[in-house]
Amino acid sequence: MLRVRYTKFWRAGLIHKTVTLFCLSVLVFITFMYGVAQWYFFKHRNAPVQLGATYIPDYAESFGLDTEKTLDAIIYDLGVKRLRLVSYWENGEPIEGKYDFTFLDWQVKKAEAAGAKISLSIGLRQPRWPECHWPAWAQEMPRSQWQPRLLNYIRATVERYKDSPALESWQLENEYFLKAFGKCPDFSRDRLVEEFNLVKRLDMNHPIVVSMSNNAIGTPLYAPTPDEWAISIYKRVWDKTITKRYFEYPIPAWYYAFRAGFTEATRGRNVFAHELQAEAWLPNGYNMRTAPIDEYYKSMNPERLAHRFEYGVATGMKKIDLWGVEWWFYMKEKRNAPELWNVAKEKFAKYKTD
Numbered sequence: 001m002l003r004v005r006y007t008k009f010w011r012a013g014l015i016h017k018t019v020t021l022f023c024l025s026v027l028v029f030i031t032f033m034y035g036v037a038q039w040y041f042f043k044h045r046n047a048p049v050q051l052g053a054t055y056i057p058d059y060a061e062s063f064g065l066d067t068e069k070t071l072d073a074i075i076y077d078l079g080v081k082r083l084r085l086v087s088y089w090e091n092g093e094p095i096e097g098k099y100d101f102t103f104l105d106w107q108v109k110k111a112e113a114a115g116a117k118i119s120l121s122i123g124l125r126q127p128r129w130p131e132c133h134w135p136a137w138a139q140e141m142p143r144s145q146w147q148p149r150l151l152n153y154i155r156a157t158v159e160r161y162k163d164s165p166a167l168e169s170w171q172l173e174n175e176y177f178l179k180a181f182g183k184c185p186d187f188s189r190d191r192l193v194e195e196f197n198l199v200k201r202l203d204m205n206h207p208i209v210v211s212m213s214n215n216a217i218g219t220p221l222y223a224p225t226p227d228e229w230a231i232s233i234y235k236r237v238w239d240k241t242i243t244k245r246y247f248e249y250p251i252p253a254w255y256y257a258f259r260a261g262f263t264e265a266t267r268g269r270n271v272f273a274h275e276l277q278a279e280a281w282l283p284n285g286y287n288m289r290t291a292p293i294d295e296y297y298k299s300m301n302p303e304r305l306a307h308r309f310e311y312g313v314a315t316g317m318k319k320i321d322l323w324g325v326e327w328w329f330y331m332k333e334k335r336n337a338p339e340l341w342n343v344a345k346e347k348f349a350k351y352k353t354d
Helices: 003-013 014-043 055-060 067-077 102-113 142-162 191-201 253-265 302-314 325-334 337-349
Strands: 050-054 084-088 117-122 167-172 207-209 228-231 236-239 247-249 270-277 319-323
Touching: 003 247, 014 253, 055 067, 055 325, 067 167, 067 325, 084 102, 084 319, 102 117, 142 191, 167 191, 191 207, 207 270, 228 253, 253 270, 253 302, 270 302, 302 319, 302 337, 325 337
Parallel strands: 050 084, 050 319, 084 117, 117 167, 167 207, 207 228, 228 270, 270 319
Antiparallel strands: 236 247
């Protein structure tokens, strides 16, 4: 009987055979991915979940918030004890050759006083639009001139904060090869490698994190090989190109366990979620500071936020940094809508590890 079916299959038309083989290949590949995900879940099953958040004073200030009061609320009210902070070049060297770290010093001191841990973003490309945050005086220079100055700024940053008891890691650049988003002048691999080598020479005691450049597919293949890889997870966005409507990526949480597991198995490094979307993604024409609440809630409302926390945990990755904490506080303080903040507070309390 099996021989008859085998013979009939090969006598079938080319289209039929092609479709059948394609479906079988997809099934085998999905089975492989799911198997890798289950291996990853099992390997890390006993590790505690560590929630954190990105905090950017410039973004908080754009909402009309007091930046120090906001950070205090994040640490003491929300209960965040893992912070990803930024060291924008444009803020630290507004005048060529004159460093001013006062914008970052107070944040580090607050983290130290609270016993919080910091992952400090360094380099040209760092979180939030326009991604590359470099001073105006450098933007007219060719790479041969601005790159040495950038390396000097990275050196000054590392040397200033490497001995802080709050420092947990360095996050070098941010989604460095993502050319489709942001305004950046250079994506050359040799620059990333040179920055990585510089930081390693300056500080052998703290791990360097490099983030992948794609939300959904791919695994890192080439140099540099950091101590940890990081990945962004975005679930619900406004599709401005095709559907012109809100779009939810139909990606199950276990798929990110596959990505983390495959990277760990092939590159020998841990992977964590450094940017889990937890704020609204608005259509063109709306402003994050003035949009109607019902428009915000089409992409991120309290129920979705609660689910987003659990989705992040369900990926199996144990370190998860939320994206949008400044917006939650703005909604609480300026829009009389504390529900997002309260949901986040409950989740941080649920997964508290200290």
